[in-house]
Amino acid sequence: MALVKIILGSTRPNRFGAQPAEWVMEQTKHVSGHQFELIDLEKVNLPLLDEPTPPMMRQYSKDHTKVWSQMIDEADGFIFITAEYNHSVPAALKNAIDFLFHEWNYKPASFVSYGSLAGGARAVEHLRGICGEVKIYDLREQMLMPDYYHKLDEQGLHKFEESHHKEIQNILEQTVFWADRMKAIRQELQDQPT
Numbered sequence: 802m803a804l805v806k807i808i809l810g811s812t813r814p815n816r817f818g819a820q821p822a823e824w825v826m827e828q829t830k831h832v833s834g835h836q837f838e839l840i841d842l843e844k845v846n847l848p849l850l851d852e853p854t855p856p857m858m859r860q861y862s863k864d865h866t867k868v869w870s871q872m873i874d875e876a877d878g879f880i881f882i883t884a885e886y887n888h889s890v891p892a893a894l895k896n897a898i899d900f901l902f903h904e905w906n907y908k909p910a911s912f913v914s915y916g917s918l919a920g921g922a923r924a925v926e927h928l929r930g931i932c933g934e935v936k937i938y939d940l941r942e943q944m945l946m947p948d949y950y951h952k953l954d955e956q957g958l959h960k961f962e963e964s965h966h967k968e969i970q971n972i973l974e975q976t977v978f979w980a981d982r983m984k985a986i987r988q989e990l991q992d993q994p995t
């Protein structure tokens with residue numbers, strides 16, 4: 802059994818990101834035998850990186866880092882829900898990733914992104930590079946939501962389409978598949994030098 806954490810990376814008031822995050826959590830009900838948890842970075846409330854030693858040393862001086870470390874350490878894989886800010890990921894998400902190193906290692910990740918014409922594609926391309934550096938194994942699977950603001954109902958709620966449902970099921974299946982298998986070999990890999 803794998804534990805997959807769904808990380809919501811935008812933190813600003815009135816953010817749209819809460820909608821896809823809640824929707825993805827809803828969709829996890831169709832996947833049995835695995836656990837899913839939502840991590841809302843707005844609630845985690847990390848400051849800008851304030852540890853005196855680099856995360857590779859794993860010597861944390863701040864309580865918020867120790868809490869964040871535990872949250873990521875216990876995960877076997879991730880689904881990032883990301884906005885696109887100036888063609889990249891929100892600073893809060895980059896900052897949260899930068900806080901840690903070992904806790905991310907040898908775990909798979911897939912992506913849900915939203916934005917204007919590109920649907921957050923450029924943010925995910927950046928995120929894949931960041932993932933590589935902390936040894937997160939990025940999966941091909943991603944769901945893009947271009948021009949999402951043209952697909953809201955009168956209450957401002959996004960209308961998810963049939964194609965979204967198919968895409969998210971594939972994302973969930975692939976993520977738990979690799980999370981489960983990588984969990985089994987992670988201990989062996991972690992004994993190797995970085």
Ligand SMILES: Cc1cc2nc3c(=O)[nH]c(=O)nc-3n(C[C@H](O)[C@H](O)[C@H](O)COP(=O)(O)O)c2cc1C
Pocket residue numbers: 811812813815816817818819884885886887888889915916917918919920921
């Ligand atoms: C600082 C900032 C930069 C943005 N840059 C982009 C961008 O490069 N590409 C894009 O598609 N949308 C961009 N947008 C529009 C966002 O896609 C849109 O505001 C979205 O709702 C942001 O996600 P959030 O509501 O979860 O914060 C930007 C928005 C903000 C606030």
